Structure formats: C-alpha cells, structure tokens
Amino acid sequence: MSTTDTDVYALAPEARALLFTEARTANAFADEPVTDEQLRAIVDLAKWPPTAANTNPLRILFVRTPEGRARLLPHLAEGNRAKTASAPVTAVLAFDSEFYEHMPRLFPPRASMREALAASPTSDDMARYNAALQTAYFLLAVRAVGLAAGPMAGFDAAGVDEEFFAGTSWRSHLVVNVGRPGADAWLDRLPRFDYEDIVREV
Numbered sequence: 499m500s501t502t503d504t505d506v507y508a509l510a511p512e513a514r515a516l517l518f519t520e521a522r523t524a525n526a527f528a529d530e531p532v533t534d535e536q537l538r539a540i541v542d543l544a545k546w547p548p549t550a551a552n553t554n555p556l557r558i559l560f561v562r563t564p565e566g567r568a569r570l571l572p573h574l575a576e577g578n579r580a581k582t583a584s585a586p587v588t589a590v591l592a593f594d595s596e597f598y599e600h601m602p603r604l605f606p607p608r609a610s611m612r613e614a615l616a617a618s619p620t621s622d623d624m625a626r627y628n629a630a631l632q633t634a635y636f637l638l639a640v641r642a643v644g645l646a647a648g649p650m651a652g653f654d655a656a657g658v659d660e661e662f663f664a665g666t667s668w669r670s671h672l673v674v675n676v677g678r679p680g681a682d683a684w685l686d687r688l689p690r691f692d693y694e695d696i697v698r699e700v
C-alpha cells in the first residue's frame with residue numbers, strides 16, 4: 499500500500515500538491531507584479547522552521563527595480579539572464595558571515611555562544627549549512643503564497659557580493675526568481691527515487 503492510500507498526512511491533497519508533488523522550478527514568468535504583502539508573507543513563513551541554535555543566518559535581497567535588475571543580470575550565467583529578466587522579483591539569498599553577533603538576541607539562554615562562534619574556524623560552514631536549510635524553507639514559502647520559484651546557482655557570487663554587499667558581512671549563495679509562472683514555464687517532471695532506492699532500516 500502506498501502512502502497515497504493512507505491517512506498519514508496532516509496536509510490536504512491540494513496542499514501537498516502545491517508545496518511538493520506538483521511544484522516545479524519555473525523558467526518563465528508572467529508580467530504580473532509580486533506585492534509587498536506577498537514578499538512579507540514569504541519571509542514570515544520561512545523564518546519559523548529550525549536552524550542550529552536558532553542562528554537564522556539567511557539574509558535576503560529582493561531585486562525588484564529595473565535599475566537593480568540591470569546591475570544583477572551581468573553577474574548571471576548567460577542561460578539564466580532571460581528568465582531573470584522576465585521575473586518580477588529576484589531574491590538573492592545570502593548568509594551572514596557574522597551571524598553570531600545576533601546570538602544574544604536569538605538565543606538568550608546561551609548568549610555566550612557569540613564569543614565561541616566568533617572564534618570558531620568553522621563558523622562560516624555553520625552559516626552556509628543553516629542558510630541552505632533556510633533556503634529550502636524559503637522555496638516552500640514561495641509556493642505557499644501561490645507563487646512559483648526559479649532557484650539558480652549559475653551566477654558569479656563574488657561579483658554579486660561586490661555589486662550588492664560590499665562592506666557588509668553578507669555572502670550570496672543562491673539566486674531565486676519569484677512570480678506567477680508564464681507561458682511554457684515548466685520542463686517535464688523528471689524522475690525521483692523510490693523509497694526502497696534510498697532508505698535503509700536497522
């Protein structure tokens with residue numbers, strides 16, 4: 499019996515389809531604006547799932563203006579420029595390399611973690627890993643407000659950092675187009691593993 503035949507899900511079938519089973523990466527976007535309220539709703543949803551020690555290192559730059567897009571496009575791989583030019587919003591997702599400065603606010607019972615993490619040679623790894631977790635939450639939040647996401651790793655991170663984050667502790671790690679899907683936005687659904695292919699039990 500497959501999980502589709504059981505009542506194990508807390509989410510309705512429509513919600514599972516919206517977030518998981520029917521959602522795909524968008525490659526073209528409609529000429530329809532994304533509102534301030536939608537962007538705020540995305541961030542407000544994405545901030546709640548867990549990160550290690552509540553570090554929350556993800557930082558977000560929303561590129562919405564023609565001027566901002568003109569600055570971003572040259573730093574993208576050529577194959578990603580047209581889809582980004584069509585998106586009403588592009589989120590540059592970054593991590594804060596000095597995330598530990600906020601530990602007294604984010605983890606008051608262990609405020610002293612600030613000093614330990616500031617001195618740790620692996621603090622950047624911690625920031626990258628937890629920002630990657632939050633990136634997944636961000637993509638689900640985009641879907642939850644009824645929009646499509648187009649994540650892209652094909653860009654010059656050093657160039658983006660110099661263009662937008664110079665003099666700060668933010669470091670870009672993914673670019674995500676956000677909006678209503680346009681014509682021919684989807685590629686065919688690609689295969690996935692079956693449970694037995696990727697799971698072991700002891």
